[in-house]
Amino acid sequence: MSSVPSWLDPNRPQPHLVTELPGPAAKSVLDRDRLVTSPSLPRAYAIAPRRGYGSVIEDVDGNLFLDFNAGIAVNSTGHCHPRIVAAVREQAENLLHYSASDFYLPVYGQMCEALAATAPMDGKVRVFLTNSGAEAVEGALKLSRYATGRPYVISFYGSFHGRTYGAMTLTGSKAKYHQGFGPLLPGVLHAPYAPASLDYIEDVLFEHQVEPTEVAAIFVEPIQGEGGYIVPPTGWIARLRDICDRHGILLVADEVQCGMGRTGRMWAIEHTGVQPDVLISAKGIASGLPLGAFLARAELMEKWGPGAHGSTYGGSPVPCAAGIATLTVIREEGLLANATDQGTFLMAGLRELQAEFPELLVDVRGVGLMIGVQFPTGEIAGRVQEAGFRRGLLVLEAGSNAVRMSPPLVLTREQARSGVRLFGEAVRAVATELAGRS
Known part of the structure; x- marks a missing residue:
């Protein structure tokens, strides 16, 4: 991809959070939304996207997120491919x-x-x-x-x-x-x-x-x-x-x-x-x-x-x-090969995380950039999803107790590496919470 938009400064870390989540502008969006939209919509977490490029989403407050759900596996070529x-x-x-x-x-x-x-x-x-x-x-x-x-x-x-x-x-x-x-x-x-x-x-x-x-x-x-x-x-x-x-x-x-x-x-x-x-x-x-x-x-x-x-x-x-x-x-643009390569990298990193937390990560499975991580309960999967969001990583629950990763097919190795790191931080935070409750 070329023609990177000016708002996505390559020297700025991705993800990059500049406000609490949700930020003030996002809170305003949420408040207006709740007045008029159908309550049947199953919102996952409080993100209000403004624009995107590749595997990065910017919200209305200027926070940058690494998008590992791609609009529920929709943005195959990334956001706003030129x-x-x-x-x-x-x-x-x-x-x-x-x-x-x-x-x-x-x-x-x-x-x-x-x-x-x-x-x-x-x-x-x-x-x-x-x-x-x-x-x-x-x-x-x-x-x-x-x-x-x-x-x-x-x-x-x-x-x-x-x-x-x-x-x-x-x-x-x-x-x-x-x-x-x-x-x-x-x-x-x-x-x-x-x-x-x-x-x-x-x-x-x-x-x-x-x-x-x-x-x-x-x-x-x-x-x-x-x-x-x-x-x-x-x-x-x-x-x-x-x-x-x-x-x-x-x-x-x-x-x-x-x-x-x-x-x-x-x-x-x-x-x-x-x-x-x-x-x-x-x-x-x-x-x-x-x-x-x-x-x-x-x-x-x-x-x-x-x-x-x-x-x-x-x-x-x-x-x-x-x-x-x-x-x-x-x-x-070789996106089939890239899906295989980046998926292999992600799976390897997630299995290392599974070895660290064998009782928490019940299973790591997938093919290419369609990866599921299974947890003991749906509550824990939901906590990991939310913890990822709080760190700027957008993943999404699937099934009764799994978290899915379905990033755009243009995902880079640097972004894949960041994704594994952030997911690991989310899992460790949840593990700490659970240990404190026991």
């Missing part, structure tokens, strides 16, 4: 919106071509663009039932697929996501996720709840995101593929969080050697602009015709321009 900003500016100056659902929008087709070229499936692939990951999940769910003529789908405990009704029903990570919203979408069953055996699907679900000939698809995250950054053991996804093949079931890979280069491959499922029938993407696909997609083998997508699915804003010009630029930057 090539993304240029693509957005150029597109905005020419055409802000025209619906690709009813008309032929050139940049929509270009984005679909660029995305299809990355697909981890042999043969021809077709693409539908959406505004979000949840919308992409809904579209994939509709396509799966339409293309197979089957009514049932299977998802996994621990999964997160979104908050719209179909996506929320597929979600199995926390009961609170379903609380108060029943009845949910019919025809959705759940099974234990890895490392649990897949025998449950065949020995329990197929034996007692549904004939496999009535199952349209199995939705799976190749690496679970909100469920705690859980990586399946070698061969687990391949076994799932085998179950699908034997019963004519579609394998749908939800890569909203684990895709777009986060694991050092464009798609996390590429680590397994398995090809999905449908693949879902969003979050990092457009470096922060609202864009999602589901890709499918052409023979599946070609089973539905005009009017079967559409979207007024999905694949709007500006997000598409950002998406094309994002794919270009990931490819041309």
Whole structure:
């Protein structure tokens, strides 16, 4: 990256805190926000961002933070990458919106071509663009039932697929996501996720709840995101593929969080050697602009015709321009290799920390820049998250008792080193607190 903005003085430490947290300006933002916004928003900590560049966020008080959550794994090319900003500016100056659902929008087709070229499936692939990951999940769910003529789908405990009704029903990570919203979408069953055996699907679900000939698809995250950054053991996804093949079931890979280069491959499922029938993407696909997609083998997508699915804003010009630029930057600036290199460094540092606090760091797991650190309880994970924030490191809880690290793919070695140091300070502070309570 070049053209570092003037506000980000390279001689100033990163992170760099100049006020208490939250600072006075941030407190004002919080006070105004609480008067008008929905209380359903699950805010993690009291940061009020003003601007960002690369892996650094500045808040409204001038505090600099090292961003190890990237807007929940969204800012794949970092904050305000110059090539993304240029693509957005150029597109905005020419055409802000025209619906690709009813008309032929050139940049929509270009984005679909660029995305299809990355697909981890042999043969021809077709693409539908959406505004979000949840919308992409809904579209994939509709396509799966339409293309197979089957009514049932299977998802996994621990999964997160979104908050719209179909996506929320597929979600199995926390009961609170379903609380108060029943009845949910019919025809959705759940099974234990890895490392649990897949025998449950065949020995329990197929034996007692549904004939496999009535199952349209199995939705799976190749690496679970909100469920705690859980990586399946070698061969687990391949076994799932085998179950699908034997019963004519579609394998749908939800890569909203684990895709777009986060694991050092464009798609996390590429680590397994398995090809999905449908693949879902969003979050990092457009470096922060609202864009999602589901890709499918052409023979599946070609089973539905005009009017079967559409979207007024999905694949709007500006997000598409950002998406094309994002794919270009990931490819041309070596971000897949960087995700692998920096992820390896982070994992090594975190495992050293685990050796220092074996009873506190229950597990350190991940691939590339998708790393989860598990603690004994959710309370402790929350304390570590808050302690990181107080030191200028932005991490985020995941699952019932883990903290996730999903920094931008442009993370530098110096920033990775700072991240490990700050996380270690947060863990030591929490360990001291716990020792004082015992």
